[in-house]
Amino acid sequence: MTTHKFVAPTMKDALARVKEELGEDALILKSEKVKTGGALTFTKRELIEVTAATPDEVKADLQGGPEFAQTLERTLQQPPSAEPMPQQNAELTMLRDEVNKLREDLTDIGRYFKYNNLPNLPRELARLYESLRQSGINDRWATDLAQEALVQLGAEELVSAQAVENYMVNRLSRIAQPAPQMTSRRPAYTIAVAGSPGAGKTTLVQKLSSDPGIYGKRRIGIISIDTHRMAAVEQLRTFTRIAGVQLEILFQPSQAAAARARLANCEVILVDTFGCSVGEPDRMQELKTFLDPLDPDEIHLVLNASVRDEDQIYASQSFREIGITHLSFTRLDESMRHGYLVNVIKAAERPVAWLSKGQGFVGCTERFTPEHLRKWIVLSEAVDIPADETVFSPLVNV
Numbered sequence: 001m002t003t004h005k006f007v008a009p010t011m012k013d014a015l016a017r018v019k020e021e022l023g024e025d026a027l028i029l030k031s032e033k034v035k036t037g038g039a040l041t042f043t044k045r046e047l048i049e050v051t052a053a054t055p056d057e058v059k060a061d062l063q064g065g066p067e068f069a070q071t072l073e074r075t076l077q078q079p080p081s082a083e084p085m086p087q088q089n090a091e092l093t094m095l096r097d098e099v100n101k102l103r104e105d106l107t108d109i110g111r112y113f114k115y116n117n118l119p120n121l122p123r124e125l126a127r128l129y130e131s132l133r134q135s136g137i138n139d140r141w142a143t144d145l146a147q148e149a150l151v152q153l154g155a156e157e158l159v160s161a162q163a164v165e166n167y168m169v170n171r172l173s174r175i176a177q178p179a180p181q182m183t184s185r186r187p188a189y190t191i192a193v194a195g196s197p198g199a200g201k202t203t204l205v206q207k208l209s210s211d212p213g214i215y216g217k218r219r220i221g222i223i224s225i226d227t228h229r230m231a232a233v234e235q236l237r238t239f240t241r242i243a244g245v246q247l248e249i250l251f252q253p254s255q256a257a258a259a260r261a262r263l264a265n266c267e268v269i270l271v272d273t274f275g276c277s278v279g280e281p282d283r284m285q286e287l288k289t290f291l292d293p294l295d296p297d298e299i300h301l302v303l304n305a306s307v308r309d310e311d312q313i314y315a316s317q318s319f320r321e322i323g324i325t326h327l328s329f330t331r332l333d334e335s336m337r338h339g340y341l342v343n344v345i346k347a348a349e350r351p352v353a354w355l356s357k358g359q360g361f362v363g364c365t366e367r368f369t370p371e372h373l374r375k376w377i378v379l380s381e382a383v384d385i386p387a388d389e390t391v392f393s394p395l396v397n398v
Ligand SMILES: Nc1nc2c(ncn2[C@@H]2O[C@H](COP(=O)(O)OP(=O)(O)OP(=O)(O)O)[C@@H](O)[C@H]2O)c(=O)[nH]1
Pocket: 195, 196, 197, 198, 199, 200, 201, 202, 203, 204, 226, 232, 273, 274, 275, 276, 330, 331, 332, 333, 334, 356, 357, 358, 359
């Protein structure tokens, strides 16, 4: 068969020459790297050689006998070379970039229709939607929730503020789940608290152990592993002396078993830990070496509710490695709205145990329930929509 060889510095140039000389329909039979130049290595140059033929030339050869067909088949069956040529690499990268760009454009178009062309919402749902957003629930998520409610609720429910509210509280409580009460009745049920410095861990331990509405009436033991600061040890010594609570201080993880044994008669053991900043992997690892031998039934990540939700989410991700089982929030008294906590709970994927507000030890801590969710997302002062206005078009910036 008549074939044609084209040698050029790049694949692009070689293909351009093939097209120019053999036309658009030319068939590429082979391409390979070839070296030209003198015998000396440094004078050699790498070029691309493309073997091509016109469709008529190929056909003539196939008609002429099976030999070329077999050669062609063998060539096609050859595994692609392990290392694609630079030009092929460049072309693949370009193609991949194009596809990714197209994908991004499509996602943007999808988002535009989803979030900017949200159908008009019935008044009660529009009101709750606005309330969700003002309470701090992520804008996009609030839009998804409103759309979902529009599909799920019947016409009668959609005109009832109560029905819309109940739907949303139920929906969110599937994500922000209240932690079940202590399940095991085994003695010395152990609850550890962990979190960033100043999150309110020690205060929470003091509240849980002294509030008669919580564990205040039970036999409580406290284990402290916060020996980094002598002031912290002294603070707990004074508290436990006054509260009549047994205290064990752990300086080494190896002391864990003996400390637990001394507290064996306690119904609940609370473990207070040193604060770990999210950027301190060594400290986090040290915390884990203390907690592992204590084998707590629950490990609560204590989060300061007045910190930005993104930072709380970041903390929740960092503390995952120590085996966080629950979330407890403190300092709720320091912020006015709390819907943004649902963003944190959603990201952390852990049930919520305690909510704490105020510095007093008694009466400032509550078990989280769906009713808290209701208070968080239904803001009485949320944008009021005039009674005669039955529709509302929320616009969300993409
Ligand atoms: N307003 C308010 N202050 C709180 C609350 N909980 C704790 N605090 C205060 O926050 C400060 C830090 O609390 P701690 O309990 O010492 O925090 P911690 O996480 O043990 O801190 P480190 O041991 O240093 O990591 C103290 O001044 C507490 O009184 C709360 O719910 N509301």
